[in-house]
Every structure is written in C-alpha cells, then in structure tokens.
Amino acid sequence: MAEERQHVPLYLAAIPFVVMMIAMMVTIIVFEGSPHIPLLIGAVTAGLLAWCRGFSWGEIEESIYTGIRKVLPAVVILMLVGMLISAWVGGGIVGAMIYYGLEFLSPDWFLPALMVICAISTLMMGSSWSTIGTLGIAGMAAGTSMGIAPAAIAGVVVSGAFFGDKMSPLSDTTVLASGIAGANIFEHIRHMLYTTLPGLALALVIYVLMAGDHSASDMSQSIGTVTNALQTNYVISPWLFVVPLMIPLLAISRVPAIPTLVVGIILGSLACLWVQGSDIATLFDILQSGYVAHTGNETVDGLLSQGGLESMMYTVSLAIIAMIFGGIMESTGMLNAIVGGVLKLASSGRRLCAATVVSSFLTNILTAEQYISIILPGRMYARAYQQRELHPKNLSRALEDGGTITSALVPWSTDAVFVYSALGVSAWAYAPYAVLNYSVPIISILMSLAGIAIVGRREQATVSTAG
Numbered sequence: 347m348a349e350e351r352q353h354v355p356l357y358l359a360a361i362p363f364v365v366m367m368i369a370m371m372v373t374i375i376v377f378e379g380s381p382h383i384p385l386l387i388g389a390v391t392a393g394l395l396a397w398c399r400g401f402s403w404g405e406i407e408e409s410i411y412t413g414i415r416k417v418l419p420a421v422v423i424l425m426l427v428g429m430l431i432s433a434w435v436g437g438g439i440v441g442a443m444i445y446y447g448l449e450f451l452s453p454d455w456f457l458p459a460l461m462v463i464c465a466i467s468t469l470m471m472g473s474s475w476s477t478i479g480t481l482g483i484a485g486m487a488a489g490t491s492m493g494i495a496p497a498a499i500a501g502v503v504v505s506g507a508f509f510g511d512k513m514s515p516l517s518d519t520t521v522l523a524s525g526i527a528g529a530n531i532f533e534h535i536r537h538m539l540y541t542t543l544p545g546l547a548l549a550l551v552i553y554v555l556m557a558g559d560h561s562a563s564d565m566s567q568s569i570g571t572v573t574n575a576l577q578t579n580y581v582i583s584p585w586l587f588v589v590p591l592m593i594p595l596l597a598i599s600r601v602p603a604i605p606t607l608v609v610g611i612i613l614g615s616l617a618c619l620w621v622q623g624s625d626i627a628t629l630f631d632i633l634q635s636g637y638v639a640h641t642g643n644e645t646v647d648g649l650l651s652q653g654g655l656e657s658m659m660y661t662v663s664l665a666i667i668a669m670i671f672g673g674i675m676e677s678t679g680m681l682n683a684i685v686g687g688v689l690k691l692a693s694s695g696r697r698l699c700a701a702t703v704v705s706s707f708l709t710n711i712l713t714a715e716q717y718i719s720i721i722l723p724g725r726m727y728a729r730a731y732q733q734r735e736l737h738p739k740n741l742s743r744a745l746e747d748g749g750t751i752t753s754a755l756v757p758w759s760t761d762a763v764f765v766y767s768a769l770g771v772s773a774w775a776y777a778p779y780a781v782l783n784y785s786v787p788i789i790s791i792l793m794s795l796a797g798i799a800i801v802g803r804r805e806q807a808t809v810s811t812a813g
Contacts (some may be wrong), residue, residue, distance in 0.1 A: 468510020501779020634671015
C-alpha cells in the first residue's frame, strides 16, 4: 500500500503546485502581500491530497517535521546573521566599508566592481550568505548613496555571490553536487566553466552598460553628503577592516559557518564598545532589536538602521512555512512524480542534461531549498546518466546550473528570503538584475541541446554527439 501511494499521477501531483502559484500571484501582484499564506495554502492542498491518497495524519505530520528539520541549520544562520549585521553597523565596520568604498570606487565602475569583489569573496569563503550579509550590505549602502537603484545593486551582489558559491571548492553545494554525481570535485569545477564563464561575461557587460546611466555630478554631491555624515558620527578607521577580513580567513581555515559568524558578532560587538563608545545595555539592545542610526542625515540613517535578531523573524517564518510545503511534497511522492514527468521527455543524452537543469530549477520552486534541488534530481537521474554512458561531471554541472544558481530567483526559497532580510530587496525586484543567475541555466540548456560540452565516460573531448 505504501509503495502504491508513492506513485502519484502527475496531474494530481501538480495540483498543490498550481494552487500555490495562483495564490502567490494573486497575493503578491494584486494585493501586494507576503508569500507566507500562499505557501500555507499550497501546503494544506498537498496535505489534503496526501490524505485522500491514503496517508495518515501521523505520516503527513512527520513529513512536515522532516521538512522543518532540513531548514533548521539555515534558521540558526539567519538569526546569527541578523545579529552580525547590527553588530557591524553599530561597531562602525559597515560605515567604514561604505566610506572607503565611496572614496575609491568610481561610480562608472561600481556595479561591475561590486560583482567581482563579491565573486572573489565567495570563492575564498565558499559561502554566498557570508558575502551577502557583509560586503553585500556595504555595497547596497554605497551604491544607494550614488543614486543607483537598490534592486540593481542587490542583483549585482547576488550574481557575484552565487558565482563564487557555485565555483568555490569550499562551497557546500559544490561538494554536494560532485559527491551526489560521483564526480571529482576539481573536474566538476572545470566542467562548470563552460556554462558559467559566458554567464559571468554577459553579466559584466550588462553591468558596465548600466553604470553609464547615472549622472556623475548628482552622484558626487550625494557621495560627499554621505561621507561627511559618516565622519561626523562614527570613528572611521582602516583598522576596522580587520574584522571583515577575519571572516574569509576563518572560512579558508575550514572553520564551520556558525562559529565563524559567532566570531564576527563578537568582534563587531567589541568594535561597538571600544571603538564607537557604546555601553553594554545599548549593545544588547542593538543585537536584539537592530541598530538605529541618528546622524541627522536621512539617507545615512536609512542605510544604517538595520539588523538585529528580530529583523530575521519574517525570514525565519517564511523559511519554515516553505519547508512545510516542500516536506509534504517530497515525502508523499508528489515531487518525484513531477520530476519524473520531466525525465520522460529526456530521450537522449542531450535532452537528459537539459532536463536535469529544468528539474533542479523546478525542485527549487517546489521545495524552496537549494540542497534538495541538488540531492533529489541527482539521485533520480544518476542511473540514467550511467545507462547513456555519460560522464558524471555532466550530471554534477547540470545540478549546479539548475539548482545552486537559480535558488535566489525563487522568492520563497531560503536563499531569496535571506537576501531580502539582509539587503531589503525582494527576489521579485532584483531577479531581472541577477544576470548570472538566469543566464547560466539558459546557456546550460542551449549547450546541452546542441551537444556542446557533453562528455562521455571514456571521452575527453568537450563536444559530444551523445544522444
């Protein structure tokens, strides 16, 4: 009976997804609301459908808890990042990063430079969240001071951070994708260059063209106002850069994310007490409720009033609800039915690679979790790649092209809600500017269908006629 229940027809499995998407569009586009309730509606629909298929309430409840357990590490990191942001703002660290960024970065090159800086940072650290929660915040503040649209800056930060997340040997998604597929991690990284470098080049070209749209005189005046306000209200010193430099050093030393963030919070708190002259009571309030700037400059106050444990509760609740929906969809076999339906269209090696990219993106939409978008299609398609005599690095690359890179484009995913919490811009707004994130999967699909960079198990050529 249990085995039969897992074989959910595709048309039934798609119902919760369709209901959720309709509710999502109506809520966000028509009512300008939050995605929480549409996700709950989708979860309720999935639960009712599972109950009608013979699943007991105990089994459905366990699938909910299973989904929530998968997001708990992300919840802990979210709360720590909230405190990290407030500690760094209160400690003047973010202010120093903004000040020196405005002093040395030309507005004409700000967007491409920011993308490169975020990409290099994440390559070293292996964590897109660490980059977004530190350099991303400073970049947002500096770019906004130049008159650049927040959505554009957030898109640039996301593109750079996820390039590094995808290509770094220290990244957990890179390790996970190569491990699931059975590919050597460095072969996997080299194979991703075929699809990722064109996306990077396209993004940089577009960001260079976008940078020319702003008035240099208006920017210069705005920058001067911001730097004067920062100098007047904070102790600005190059020594404050010791704190953000510790994060990549710890990451390179393979210190896990949570202890690394704790060290960042401690150092930021010490800067708040010893450099900026705050007291313990003020520091605790900043860590709990967030930092509120009172510089007298409306722009600077808006840039620096952020962070705190409480600021992450919106994101935490959204992540938990998303994983309730994803947990029911996965545990009851409905997700398998949808992904399996895509596999039936893959009648050749070329189509199989393209279908893997699509399936990983689809899994991101349905489960809101980057790791599941790698694990589930990776497990499902591994045998198909073996049967077609395709090298495992084709599978690992397709998983990252469709899973890792697209997660930030799904507004209710854990990555997108983190970006919203850290940068204050929703995925609906920054997605058009996250050029790398949507160009790489498109390039990957087109190259796969054309048979470019598809390698057989015994082949070393970069072009294959497999399929």
